[in-house]
Amino acid sequence: MKKFLFVTMLTSFGWLSPLVANGSTPPILKEVHRKIHAEFQVLDFAMKATAQQLGASGLTGDGASASLAELCEKFAFAVDCAAVDPKGKMVTVAPPAYKHLEGTDIGTQEQVRAVIQRHKPIMSEVFRAVEGFDAVDVEYPVFDPQGKYIGSASLLFKAEAFFGQVLPPLTKNIPVAIWVMEKGGRIIYDVDAAEIGLNLFASPIFQPYPQLRKIGRRISASREGSGSYQYKVSGENAVVPKSAYWKTVTLYGTEWRVVGVHAEKAPSGSKAKLAEASIRPEEKLAALAMEANLVKALSEGNQIETIQYFKKFYKTTSGIYAIEWIDRNGINRFGYPAGNSLIGYDYHQKRTTGDQEVLDILASRRKSSMELPLTEGGVGVFNFMPVLDGDHYLGMIYIIRLR
Numbered sequence: 001m002k003k004f005l006f007v008t009m010l011t012s013f014g015w016l017s018p019l020v021a022n023g024s025t026p027p028i029l030k031e032v033h034r035k036i037h038a039e040f041q042v043l044d045f046a047m048k049a050t051a052q053q054l055g056a057s058g059l060t061g062d063g064a065s066a067s068l069a070e071l072c073e074k075f076a077f078a079v080d081c082a083a084v085d086p087k088g089k090m091v092t093v094a095p096p097a098y099k100h101l102e103g104t105d106i107g108t109q110e111q112v113r114a115v116i117q118r119h120k121p122i123m124s125e126v127f128r129a130v131e132g133f134d135a136v137d138v139e140y141p142v143f144d145p146q147g148k149y150i151g152s153a154s155l156l157f158k159a160e161a162f163f164g165q166v167l168p169p170l171t172k173n174i175p176v177a178i179w180v181m182e183k184g185g186r187i188i189y190d191v192d193a194a195e196i197g198l199n200l201f202a203s204p205i206f207q208p209y210p211q212l213r214k215i216g217r218r219i220s221a222s223r224e225g226s227g228s229y230q231y232k233v234s235g236e237n238a239v240v241p242k243s244a245y246w247k248t249v250t251l252y253g254t255e256w257r258v259v260g261v262h263a264e265k266a267p268s269g270s271k272a273k274l275a276e277a278s279i280r281p282e283e284k285l286a287a288l289a290m291e292a293n294l295v296k297a298l299s300e301g302n303q304i305e306t307i308q309y310f311k312k313f314y315k316t317t318s319g320i321y322a323i324e325w326i327d328r329n330g331i332n333r334f335g336y337p338a339g340n341s342l343i344g345y346d347y348h349q350k351r352t353t354g355d356q357e358v359l360d361i362l363a364s365r366r367k368s369s370m371e372l373p374l375t376e377g378g379v380g381v382f383n384f385m386p387v388l389d390g391d392h393y394l395g396m397i398y399i400i401r402l403r
Contacts, residue, residue: 024373024377024378025224025226025245025247025377026176026245026260026373026374026375026376026377026378027352027353027373027374027375028170028171028174028176028260028352028375028376029176029245029246029247029258029260029377031170031351031352032166032167032170032171032178032247032258032260033247033249033258035166035170036166036249036258037249039162039166040249040250040251043075043138043155043251044121044251044252046071046074046075047071047121047138047140047153047155048140050067050068050070050071050081050140050153051140051141051142051143051152051153053067054067054083054142054151054153055142055143055144055145055150056145058150059083059084059085059091059092059142059150059151060083060091060092061092064083064092065092065094068081068082068083068092068093068094068153069081069094069095071094071153071155072094072095072155075155075157076161076165077157077158077161077162077164077165078155078156078157079098079131079135079156079157079158080093080094080095080097080098080101080131080155080156081093081094081153081154081155081156082094082101082153082154082156083142083151083152083153083154084106084112084139084151084152084153084154085150085151086116086149086150086151087105087107087116088105088106088107088108088109088112088113088116089103089104089105089106089107090102090103090104090105090106090154091103091151098131101130101131104130106130109124109127109137110124110127111123111124111137111139112137112139112152112154114139115139115140115141115152116152119141119143119149120141120252121138121139121140121141121252122138122139122252122253122254123136123137123138123139123251123252123253123254124136124137124138124139124254125182125184125186125254126159126182126186126188126197129156131156133158134158134197135156135157135158135159136156136157136158136159136162136188137154137155137156138154138155138156138157138251138252139152139153139154140152140153140154159180159188159189160188160189160193160196162189163178163180163188163189164189167189170351172344173332173342173343173344173345173346174342174345174352174375174376175262175338175339175340175341175342175375175376176260176261176262176375176376177191177260177261177262178191178258178259178260178261179191179195179259179260179261180256180257180258180259181200181216181219181220181256181257181259182256182257183220183255183257184199184220185199185200185201185202185216185220186198186199186200187199187200188256200212200213200216201213201216201217209229209230209231209232209239211229211230211231212229212230212231214229215227215229215244219246219257219259220257223247223248223255224245224246224247224248225245225246226243226244226245226246226377227244228241228242228243228244228264229241229242229244230242240263240264241263241264242261242262242263242264243261243262243264243376243377244259244260244261244262245259245260245377246258246259246260260376262339262376262377263339265337265339265340267318267319268314268315268317268318268319268320268321269314269315269316269317269318269319269320270315271315271316272315272316272317272318273316281317281319281320281383281399281401282369282383282385282399284313284317285313285323285383285385285397285398285399286367286385288309288313288385288397289385289386289387289397291309293305293309294306294309294387295387295388295389295394296389297309298325298327298387298389298394298395298397299389299392299394301333303333303334306325306333306334307334307336310323310324310325310334310335310336311336313336313399314336314337317399319401320399320400320401321340321380321399321400321401321402322335322336322337322340322341322399322400323335323336323397323398323399323400324336324341324342324397324398324399324400325387325395325396325397325398326347326358326362326395326396326398327394327395328362328393328394328395329395330346330347330348330358330359330362331344331345331346331347332344332345332346332347340376340400342375347359347362352373352375353372353373354370354372354373357370357372358372358382361384361396362384362395362396365386365393366386367383367384367385367386368383368384369381369382369383369384370382371403374400378402378403379402379403380400380401380402380403381400381401381402381403382398382399382400383398383399383401384396384397384398385397385398
């Protein structure tokens with residue numbers, strides 16, 4: 001939650017991110033939403049199939065055990081799978097590590113009562129499971145061949161394990177962090193594990209940040225939105241502006257708010273001189289690409305030296321969102337500021353819109369410009385400049401300005 005939150009515009013904050021002002025949903029959020037929805041569809045299909053198998057075999061016996069074991073094996077995030085009788089008792093449980101729970105009455109749990117009363121599938125909110133930890137339970141009604149309700153199929157999982165499997169491959173090397181919240185304010189996934197399980201509205205650590213809690217109320221009340229707020233940087237005491245968006249994922253009527261955060265950086269050009277301000281950024285980039293010491297640093301893969309040059313360029317050039325280097329192999333190696341850069345990003349994986357176009361420019365070895373949507377939201381104007389160490393092509397350095 002410390003990097004990018006999804007909320008309705010709040011101009012009363014006295015600051016509005018240009019990314020938020022753009023108003024469009026960031027590509028990374030669209031992809032995250034699509035992926036979670038797809039995972040929910042797979043889970044729904046598997047729960048339905050298992051319920052049908054249990055309806056044919058009954059809730060106990062070898063057939064039931066095999067069906068539940070197969071269900072659990074399909075999902076790495078699953079803790080256990082159970083057949084629950086019409087009174088709310090777990091009569092068959094897989095895998096063997098949780099077989100000792102057979103006979104346990106879970107009929108007082110809200111989601112179990114709901115499936116017994118309504119005979120409809122349901123996903124719980126996070127609760128304290130009899131297994132001894134906070135978890136989410138999916139219940140799917142089971143009917144015998146005559147259509148009589150005979151119980152339910154259950155799959156228990158930890159929300160952080162589910163999202164820990166789905167999200168990291170999508171957000172790796174991208175300057176956006178995703179967190180997930182229940183409508184009641186409970187954080188069920190965050191890259192900062194210490195915040196998982198805390199309530200945004202009630203936890204003491206969030207009380208000094210009224211803007212964050214106010215945005216949290218809007219997230220709770222609205223299925224999607226965008227805005228800005230201020231919050232501390234992970235591992236630091238500094239409070240910085242953050243741009244924010246959110247969308248909703250739903251399974252069996254239970255809604256989770258998927259939230260992403262991008263920490264905004266101070267505008268570039270803080271140390272620009274009047275003489276420098278009159279020089280176009282593209283011209284400065286061309287001069288930088290020929291700077292012998294920078295060429296040497298890039299050739300040696302010297303990150304510290306390269307970042308020093310990038311940082312100076314950023315601070316003396318107004319209107320720059322980021323300056324970065326993509327090597328001749330298509331890997332985005334270094335960038336400044338890091339929070340606006342794709343550090344270690346491999347364009348050959350083609351994870352975002354425009355990756356092929358960037359590779360085409362890289363292959364051309366010619367200075368180029370183009371517009372592309374940023375993964376964190378907004379549209380960037382890119383200027384690419386080739387870098388040569390003698391006859392050896394080192395790739396492109398490029399700048400991004402917000403459109």
